[in-house]
Amino acid sequence: MSSNDRPFIHVLFGTQTGNAEVIAMDAADALAADGFETKLMSMDEFDASDLEEMHHVVVVSSTYDDGNMPDNAQDLWDGLEADAPDLTSMRFAVLALGDSSYDHFCEAGRLFDVKFGELGAQRLLDRVDCDLDYESPSKQWVEVVKTTFASLGDADAPVETVAVEISPSSTVPARWTRQDPYLATVENRTVLSGDGSLKSVLHLEVDLGDSGIEYLPGDSLGLIPANPTPLVDGVLEALAVDPDTTFPGGEETWREELTHRRELRLPGNDLIEWAAAESGDVELVHLRDNGDREALESWLWGRDVLDLITMVPADKRSSADVAGLLGSLQHRSYSISSGPTESPKKADLLVSNVAYHRDGRDRVGAGSSTIGVDGAQQVSVFLAPNPSFRLPADDAPAIMVGPGVGVAPFRSFLLERRARGAKGKNWLFFGDQRESCDFLYRDELTEWQEQGLLANLSTAFSRDQEHKIYVQDRLREQGAEVFTWLQDGAHFYICGDGVSMSHAVEAALIEVIVKHGGLAEYAAWDYLADLKRQRRYSQDVY
Known part of the structure; x- marks a missing residue:
């Protein structure tokens, strides 16, 4: 206990873009102002074993993409999985940040909350999950954290987990979502890259019509892509399945499922594990076992799901197994480059057209194939707000x-x-x-x-x-x-x-x-x- 009989609190954050760090700073500042001694720490500043010496912990963690740990939290998570430290002397509370347009909303924070409990730590507060509009809920959570930790008394006595009630945000729920997108029209495509460029960058003008979508500077437009036909055909052939048969566990055909619902461009961790185990590829097995994420990401750069499937001998490719390893097709977000005052019913986008040749195949990104040079005239979109990336006051530089x-x-x-x-x-x-x-x-x-x-x-x-x-x-x-x-x-x-x-x-x-x-x-x-x-x-x- 600290000198004022209030517990010393470690405030830990896992962050990708800095939002969780800022909330953790706010929490540490608010606790300090209320008489607590605190230590603010990034999750890459300590090992999993160090948690055994932390008795009162506040965790703020974002989630990267669809359920991934933020970069600075991955090593800690791997350590928790591998070493299983004894956390029976810890009391903790978790705030999770995420984006509800993803299937695995707030997954990283949820995993930390569950794992700490499994390792013996006592949960003081029910976890709070925050969507993109996190400012008000996070402030309310910090207030509950202060009062809860202040009332602890005897550091060893068990206490009942506090249910946290967060007042609903005043933000109006989005009409259009990833699950129910708006069918918009691409009115214009202009190639901005000049002759001699190694890139292909497009300026697109998307008509928002009668969608009612109201964006602010800093927001993005989420695009629901479709996987390119050659990639879908390649996966079907590699797995030797009839494209018109039903996808395992679903109602759609294999072709429909692979085209519109499964991620084929970006291999997920489960598929990587399967490919390494079944192929025995020396390089991939080494990268998997070495734990060097940057080296693995470098190896994966430019590779897709078909590349990993074809690494495995044909007699080891179970289509049912692979079906269970494919993640959901993720939306692609593009920052809006138009101004809402001048163009309230139009969203300009700046799109890098991803197309390249590798290992005997022409490849194109899922977003590029959908909205790029030869993309569709109508695309499924929804607003992806970014409340943490906003204009300053009009008089501020x-x-x-x-x-x-x-x-x-x-x-x-x-x-x-x-x-x-x-x-x-x-x-x-x-x-x-x-x-x-x-x-x-x-x-x-x-x-x-x-x-x-x-x-x-x-x-x-x-x-x-x-x-x-x-x-x-x-x-x-x-x-x-x-x-x-x-x-x-x-x-x-x-x-x-x-x-x-x-x-x-x-x-x-x-x-x-x-x-x-x-x-x-x-x-x-x-x-x-x-x-x-x-x-x-x-x-x-x-």
Whole structure:
């Protein structure tokens, strides 16, 4: 117990985009203000065995995609599974974040809640699951956490689990969902990539018609894709099944199920385990057993379900087994690049058309085959709100870092700020491979700079010179002005690649704060943490 007879509380977070981290910060701050001693920790800062020494724990965990652990939580989860530490001296509460458009809503938080209980820990509060509109429910949860931990008394005495009642959000339920999407019309497709580009990027205009969909800058449009016919045919042939027979456990035919309901582009963990076990492939078995997720993801890059099935000898390919290993076909989300004030019934999208040749097969992404160059004129869509990625107040400056198709939401930001007559300054960092063919929205952006809507437009084209230059390099080069903007209240946004780019930009920002703020590195991280607490640092990464 701490000196004021209130328990010392570890606040642990598993996060992918930073939302769970911010809520964990809020929880730690609220507990500290109420007299508790706390320690805020990312889940990659300790091992599963360390949990045995944590007696009062608050967990905030997001879920990545459809039921996956966030990157910084995977090692901890693997340790819990492998080592089964004794948690009988722990009391805990879990807040789970998720997206209800996925089948496995809040799965990571649910798994931690169940596992802690299985390992002997005492659950103080029933788990609370939060959808995308998490601000109000999470604040209510923090208040219950404070009162519950404050009333513990004897640290060893068992207590009854508290049921948490959360007042419903005032947000109106969505009319259109992944389960019941709106059939919209693609009115226009424009190829933005120029001659010589190694990419194919499209600007699409989607007519929202009478859907009643009302989006805000920062929101995305969810697309219900269909798997490309050649991929479906390949899987059917590899499993030697009649496409018109009924899919195991369902009512649809194999062809219908594989085309519209099963994920064929992105192999799931269960299928990977099966392929490794049945094929005996030395490389895949090593990657599976080594636990190096980055190496496994690198190996999987460009491979699909058919690749893994055909690794297994034909006499070991049970169609019934494979049917049970295929996950649900996931929607694809595309940031809306239009402004709602100027275009309330139209959603512009920026789409990278995924098409390549590998191992004797032409391949195309499920989203690209549905909405790309040769895609359908009508597509099934729903609104995917992003409440944590919103415009600042009209008088606040905004720094936006969006290389490649990550520029999409910032076009929406700029269009909306222009429509509202917002006085806050805008600074965009954009990057891609070559200026001549990859400068997306070049004419608009340069015009907005000339008109003053963009106070600064900083570009980085990595292949236009011998030494590659990226947006994080431009951030460092203009660090003095960047720090001045932050001191003047600027909000900082990142959109795009969450594997390397976002981390490189964050590292560059820390360097800027150290150098131009005259701070030690630990103080620079505290400065960044304060930006997150103030909702002035936001990421939309994938």
